[in-house]
Amino acid sequence: MIKPKNARRRMVDEQIRARGVGDPKVLEAMSRAPRERFVPSDLQESAYDDNPLPIGHGQTISQPFIVALMVEALELQPGERVLEVGTGSGYAAAVLAEIADAVFTIERHGELATRARRDLIAAGYENVSVMEGDGTLGWPEAAPFDAILVSAGSPVVPESLKRQLAIGGRLVIPVGPETLAQHLLRITRTGLESFQLEDLGAVRFVRLIGAEGWSDAD
Numbered sequence: 001m002i003k004p005k006n007a008r009r010r011m012v013d014e015q016i017r018a019r020g021v022g023d024p025k026v027l028e029a030m031s032r033a034p035r036e037r038f039v040p041s042d043l044q045e046s047a048y049d050d051n052p053l054p055i056g057h058g059q060t061i062s063q064p065f066i067v068a069l070m071v072e073a074l075e076l077q078p079g080e081r082v083l084e085v086g087t088g089s090g091y092a093a094a095v096l097a098e099i100a101d102a103v104f105t106i107e108r109h110g111e112l113a114t115r116a117r118r119d120l121i122a123a124g125y126e127n128v129s130v131m132e133g134d135g136t137l138g139w140p141e142a143a144p145f146d147a148i149l150v151s152a153g154s155p156v157v158p159e160s161l162k163r164q165l166a167i168g169g170r171l172v173i174p175v176g177p178e179t180l181a182q183h184l185l186r187i188t189r190t191g192l193e194s195f196q197l198e199d200l201g202a203v204r205f206v207r208l209i210g211a212e213g214w215s216d217a218d
């Protein structure tokens, strides 16, 4: 089996840089975060494949390129505080933690949250806090955030997340009226009551389920 470090270098060159992600901070973070530590043991051979992988509970660890695209869209700077909604395996949180000072991440499945917390600690990430709960409501006690990344698709932009952005903060979220078909939006808080919206293109995510997302019954 190819060494993880070499697999990562190839992933960054062939799947990420080649598709137009050019922020050196993001490329460096992707070449450091050990994706194999966040992939189930029976899928180790596929850890650096160019696709999402199942992690249980009908959920996935996102495709590496999508993680890179979303993290680049956040325009993260060292020293910033980030919220992620949809911890899943913990991999995207690890990539964020390579750049930001502090990462707060919320997962609605208790078992996934517990596993991600364990795997993040084992991989040496001390600047990530994992919480089990409904991430559509954000993490008010830790707000405001310089950046918020939502790793699941929502029918609308949750108002609570907009309100937990610092002025100048960026929210990157897949939004669309259908399951598995959304547009990636970047919402920048330009003032107390003003927000700027950009459409970054079509994406495909599992559902964001919660008070300000899809209801469980949808």
Ligand code: SAM
Pocket: 059, 060, 061, 062, 085, 086, 087, 088, 089, 090, 091, 092, 093, 106, 107, 108, 109, 112, 133, 134, 135, 136, 151, 152, 205, 206, 207, 208, 209, 210, 211, 213
């Ligand atoms: N970022 C993850 C990774 O790196 O492995 C992949 C995230 S996966 C595509 C989406 C995750 O969002 C799932 O684990 C799902 O349980 C979670 N999720 C869905 N709705 C949520 C909510 N309201 N709050 C927190 N997590 C939620």
